[in-house]
Amino acid sequence: MVELLEPSQPSDWRPLAAENTLYLELASGRVVIELAPDFAPSHVANIHALAREKYWHGLAATRVNDNYVVQFADPHAEDPVKRRAIKQAKETLPAEFERSIDPQMPFTALPDGDGYAGSVGFTNGFPVARDERAGRTWLVHTYGAVSAGRDVNIDSGNGGELTVVIGHAPRQLDRNVTVVGRVRQGIELISSLPRGYGNLGFYQEDDPVMRIKSVRLASQVPVAEQTPLEVLRTDTPLFLQLIESRRNRREEWFHRPAEHVEIGNVPLPVRPAR
Amino acid sequence: MVELLEPSQPSDWRPLAAENTLYLELASGRVVIELAPDFAPSHVANIHALAREKYWHGLAATRVNDNYVVQFADPHAEDPVKRRAIKQAKETLPAEFERSIDPQMPFTALPDGDGYAGSVGFTNGFPVARDERAGRTWLVHTYGAVSAGRDVNIDSGNGGELTVVIGHAPRQLDRNVTVVGRVRQGIELISSLPRGYGNLGFYQEDDPVMRIKSVRLASQVPVAEQTPLEVLRTDTPLFLQLIESRRNRREEWFHRPAEHVEIGNVPLPVRPAR
Numbered sequence: 001m002v003e004l005l006e007p008s009q010p011s012d013w014r015p016l017a018a019e020n021t022l023y024l025e026l027a028s029g030r031v032v033i034e035l036a037p038d039f040a041p042s043h044v045a046n047i048h049a050l051a052r053e054k055y056w057h058g059l060a061a062t063r064v065n066d067n068y069v070v071q072f073a074d075p076h077a078e079d080p081v082k083r084r085a086i087k088q089a090k091e092t093l094p095a096e097f098e099r100s101i102d103p104q105m106p107f108t109a110l111p112d113g114d115g116y117a118g119s120v121g122f123t124n125g126f127p128v129a130r131d132e133r134a135g136r137t138w139l140v141h142t143y144g145a146v147s148a149g150r151d152v153n154i155d156s157g158n159g160g161e162l163t164v165v166i167g168h169a170p171r172q173l174d175r176n177v178t179v180v181g182r183v184r185q186g187i188e189l190i191s192s193l194p195r196g197y198g199n200l201g202f203y204q205e206d207d208p209v210m211r212i213k214s215v216r217l218a219s220q221v222p223v224a225e226q227t228p229l230e231v232l233r234t235d236t237p238l239f240l241q242l243i244e245s246r247r248n249r250r251e252e253w254f255h256r257p258a259e260h261v262e263i264g265n266v267p268l269p270v271r272p273a274r
Numbered sequence: 275m276v277e278l279l280e281p282s283q284p285s286d287w288r289p290l291a292a293e294n295t296l297y298l299e300l301a302s303g304r305v306v307i308e309l310a311p312d313f314a315p316s317h318v319a320n321i322h323a324l325a326r327e328k329y330w331h332g333l334a335a336t337r338v339n340d341n342y343v344v345q346f347a348d349p350h351a352e353d354p355v356k357r358r359a360i361k362q363a364k365e366t367l368p369a370e371f372e373r374s375i376d377p378q379m380p381f382t383a384l385p386d387g388d389g390y391a392g393s394v395g396f397t398n399g400f401p402v403a404r405d406e407r408a409g410r411t412w413l414v415h416t417y418g419a420v421s422a423g424r425d426v427n428i429d430s431g432n433g434g435e436l437t438v439v440i441g442h443a444p445r446q447l448d449r450n451v452t453v454v455g456r457v458r459q460g461i462e463l464i465s466s467l468p469r470g471y472g473n474l475g476f477y478q479e480d481d482p483v484m485r486i487k488s489v490r491l492a493s494q495v496p497v498a499e500q501t502p503l504e505v506l507r508t509d510t511p512l513f514l515q516l517i518e519s520r521r522n523r524r525e526e527w528f529h530r531p532a533e534h535v536e537i538g539n540v541p542l543p544v545r546p547a548r
Binding site: 003066067095097103112113114115116142143144151152154167168169170171172174175176187188191192193194195219246251253254255256257258261262265 | 328340341386387388416417441442445449450460462534536538542
């Protein structure tokens with residue numbers, strides 16, 4: 001991978017836009033999330049509103065379900081008195097599970113099939129699936145995907161409950177929950193949290209509280225305190241090479257190349273902005 | 275899942291055999307691994323020998339690579355003086371990447387295709403792939419798989435370096451490394467270890483040492499200190515129902531069933547022996 005990226009040009013990378021970048025600050029450090037307004041415009045707008053009103057400050061990881069998800073939410077969400085009040089942001093939003101394919105959207109398809117969808121690949125650095133016949137596309141749940149928790153009603157989420165995938169791609173969630181973005185840096189601060197032993201991995205009363213210090217948009221943070229990152233562009237010849245390098249590992253250690261790659265096994269390189 | 279298992283009969287479960295069960299004791303608790311002698315007989319025999327000579331006592335997690343693997347090994351493996359000596363066990367073993375299909379082996383195939391192999395399913399509780407034409411079968415790398423680390427030479431492993439999958443199924447490792455078993459309980463003690471920030475996730479000199487207290491066969495441990503477990507049998511009508519329940523989630527929360535399930539998304543229920 002290092003070898004593959006070594007000759008990359010500045011044009012092979014794109015910077016994260018400050019207005020679409022969320023900093024989740026934990027005691028252990030900063031997690032950088034890129035939001036996906038092209039796929040979840042209402043949720044992303046509401047996340048902006050929630051960040052502006054400091055909705056998340058002092059809330060916590062409420063659920064750490066091994067090989068599945070971590071949920072950042074209000075531990076008192078069910079308590080009408082103690083629950084964190086929402087001020088300007090919306091309380092609920094219509095689901096944004098999928099969208100129509102815009103012919104202008106770049107799409108780099110993986111060469112192999114996918115069991116859960118007609119095709120899978122990358123659009124602007126996000127792993128996506130497509131149903132070409134129906135003209136629909138959606139963000140898929142792979143490691144590091146961030147989605148908006150909801151109740152049984154599909155229009156009951158608001159982006160306040162952030163769920164991060166920390167296990168084998170739970171593709172059964174695709175089009176069942178609104179994906180709002182992806183972790184670009186610091187996923188290991190989330191994936192190494194102690195697991196919850198309650199039902200569905202919820203922390204129980206005596207568990208240590210994994211507090212959220214703050215969730216802010218990068219654009220709310222002084223420039224000197226920002227974490228400027230670049231991600232590899234996914235509409236380039238270099239990215240096609242990267243896919244092939246994961247599909248058939250050519251390192252000396254590998255005895256038998258797989259001749260296949262799942263969407264969950266294609267990483268997206270991230271580096272400090274230059 | 276609870277609902278599905280509620281009417282299960284004792285005959286739907288099988289106990290783990292003490293002689294094929296390995297206890298990895300960490301400061302945080304016990305990890306229970308089921309060994310797979312049907313697929314890796316030489317490696318399992320050598321792991322028995324290594325356990326008998328207390329090879330692992332005081333060794334450590336040397337590598338915690340996020341969304342990939344944790345490696346338990348000798349931190350001084352490369353130091354000819356400080357390295358842990360092997361006494362009776364073998365220093366190296368021929369690779370056991372795959373084996374011939376025995377017509378007596380139960381095989382419950384998943385109904386959907388697999389990108390990496392002709393078919394996938396379960397044999398005696400282990401997720402496996404098959405190439406029916408070639409008459410070959412092998413254990414696949416999904417979350418919780420335990421394999422035997424090796425160097426570039428495929429016959430250079432001995433089972434002393436134990437690698438556990440803690441991320442999206444790295445199926446590119448299938449038939450590149452010998453899978454020796456699976457974690458049946460306590461995987462969260464491994465998957466929540468602090469990540470290593472060295473190359474390939476290796477811990478670096480100043481990192482805290484995640485020491486192995488011991489690795490023993492259950493059969494070496496007094497009965498009162500054993501952790502008797504049962505796993506769901508995978509050659510039963512009930513297990514077919516379980517596969518279907520994962521393939522099409524029928525809980526009220528799910529809006530759209532996936533009509534597909536990857537081998538990495540089929541869990542194997544485990545419970546205390548009754």
